[in-house]
Amino acid sequence: MKKSITYFENSGEENTDELISLVKDRLKGSNIKYVAIASASxxxxxxxxxxxxxxxxxxxxxxAGFHGPNQLDISEDTRSKLKNMGVVTFVGSHALSGVGKGIAKQLGGLNPVEIVAQTYRTFSQGIKVCAEITIMLADAGLVPVGEEIIAIGGTGHGVDTAAVITPVNMTKVFDIKFHEIIAMPRD
Ligand SMILES: Cc1cc2nc3c(=O)[nH]c(=O)nc-3n(C[C@H](O)[C@H](O)[C@H](O)COP(=O)(O)O)c2cc1C
Incomplete structure (x- = not known):
């Protein structure tokens, strides 16, 4: 099997439109039914x-609280706009930081979940984000485990990475399967 991967010269939000068009191309003629995206705003x-x-x-x-107490990064307006477009917005604890990050922040020491996150980041920030949101959504029952989906993430703002992944619940974190990288930054 031969597949192509698009490598963006630089990471970041300038790749958003092209990334979305690559995802659209990948979906043509495929059986993939779910697309997960990390879009803070x-x-x-x-x-x-x-x-x-x-x-x-x-x-x-x-x-909630990522940028300040009781604050959400998405406005009610945008959330309901998305809802009217048929898009559910999920808010919950981040699978690849979670309570472990809080413990490390307050008490110091090593958080093994952060090692998993940092290892994914050796590919790109977005690859880590793709794994993380896939697990979060599997645990929320919003994507099926055992069925390929596309996950999309980015570097701070916008999106620059997409992958075909089979989701797992967090209890099976190392069984997650990255089948294909559709695109990622090369820097
Ligand atoms: C749960 C979650 C975790 C994220 N983790 C990271 C991260 O570790 N590194 C990073 O560069 N961006 C991270 N992001 C940012 C996303 O990859 C993406 O760039 C951003 O949500 C796009 O939002 P926008 O549509 O508001 O620009 C994360 C976003 C979410 C929602």
Whole structure:
């Protein structure tokens, strides 16, 4: 089997539109029914929802309090705009930091989950994010385990990475399967 991967010269949000069009191409003629995207503000998720049809899109924003007490990174307006486009926005604890990060922050020491996260980041920030949101959504019952989906992530803002993944629950973290990288930054 031969497949192509697109490598962006630089990471970051300037790759968002092209990334979305590559995902659209990958979906043509495929059986993939779910596309998960990490879009903190919801802006990249809106672009995705405008581009795709006939798939279920689920948006993941940061957990509440990521940028300040009781704050969500997505506005009510954007969340309901997405809802009207058929896109659910999930808010929950980050699978690849979780309580372990809180313990390490307050008490110091090593957080093994962070080692998993950092290892994924050796490919790209987005690869880590793809794994993380896939597990979060599997645990929320919003994507099926054992069925290939596309996950999309980025580097801080916008999106620059997409992969075909079979989701697992967090209890089976090392059984997650990355089948294909559709695109990622090369830097
Ligand atoms: C749960 C979650 C975890 C994230 N983790 C990281 C990360 O570790 N590194 C990173 O560069 N970006 C991270 N992001 C940012 C996303 O990859 C993406 O760039 C961003 O959510 C796009 O949001 P926008 O549509 O508002 O621009 C994370 C986002 C979410 C929702």
């Amino acid at each position: 919801g802006e990249s998720a809106i672009k995705l929802a405008n581009a795709l049809e006939d798939v279920t899109i689920i948006n993941v924003t940061h957990h």
